[in-house]
Amino acid sequence: MSVAIIGLPYDASSSFLRGAARAPQHIRDALHSPSGNPWSESLRDVLDPQWVRDVGDLVLAPDASARVEIERGISALLDLPARPLALGGDHSVTYPVLRAVNQRYSRPAILHIDAHADLYDAFEGDRYSHACPFARIMEEGLASRLVQVGIRTLTPHQRAQADRFGVEVIDMRAWAAGVRPVIDEPVYISVDLDGLDPAYAPGVSHWEPGGLTTREVLTMIQQCAGHVVGADVVELNPHRDESGRTAMVAAKIVKELVCAMYPASS
Incomplete structure (x- = not known):
């Protein structure tokens, strides 16, 4: 089974600033930049078309129809079959991606790396905000576990939501104390x-x-x-990345995700 990179240029569910819809191409530019090379740290060429393909971007309207198109697009990749690696876009895209992933891989664990828990029931009146995707995911039973790492912005409401859904929160204080995620099931x-x-x-x-x-x-x-049954890298805002530094970080993460999704034994 190959890995398929797919762009999800959507940021209509963002708060504060827009711009993440422009991120997929910026990540691709960094991934293909002659300033580096396509090799991962485990000696995989992540641009080798024999086992990884870039299927381009979905065409997404800045409204609720985008969720339908994302779910449909990811489902089509899984039918190839291919494991999806999505380039966001804001974090709201993870919810429809997980709806599609569940059609092939029922209730995987989720390793969620973020400053924010994204567990609001609604944010600024929007239940599908980029601050809410994991509330929707857990409500629908789309994950067996949700393990969140890097959190440092919990509110009382989100703490209550985490307790409600049984979320395993490794905030930055716990991380500094040495706590690490342990996940050995499909993720x-x-x-x-x-x-x-x-x-x-x-x-x-x-x-x-x-x-x-x-x-x-x-x-x-x-x-x-x-x-690893799928992955996403989200919330790059090119408007705030004038040096291209964050796009290069994103590209590096993509390389290692590709290798995690397609281990050396495959």
Whole structure:
């Protein structure tokens, strides 16, 4: 089974700033940049068309119809069959992606790397905001476990939501104390780039100091023992990434995700 990279250029569910809809091409540009090479740290050429393909971007309207199109597009990849690696876009795209993934892989665990829990029941009156996808995912029973790493913005409401859904929250205080995720079942990995400290990834809409390093995120992906059935990298905002630094970080994460989804034994 191959890995399929797909762009989800959607940011109509963003709060504060728009711009993430422009991210997929910026990540691709970094991935193909002659300043680096396509090899992962485990000596895989992630641009080798024999086992990874880029199927381009979905055409998405800035309204609720995008969720339908995302679910349909990811379902089509799974039917190839291919494991989807989605380039967002804002974090709201993860919900329809998981609806599609569940059609082939029932209730995978989720490893969610983020500064924010994204568990609001509704945010600014929108139940499908990028601040809400994991509330929708857990309500629908689309995951057997939700393990969140890097969290540092919990509100009382989101803490109550985490308790309600049995979310395993490894906030940055717990991370600093040495707590690490242990996942050995089928898993979907969702990486919000603001999970990293803004010193490493400033090109995001919501700067939240005190986060993960690039190396910590890469190691987490590399050491994930579960069978990775899909993944996404979301919330790059090119308007805030004038140097292209965050796009390069995103591309590096994509390389390691591809290898996690297509291990050397495959």
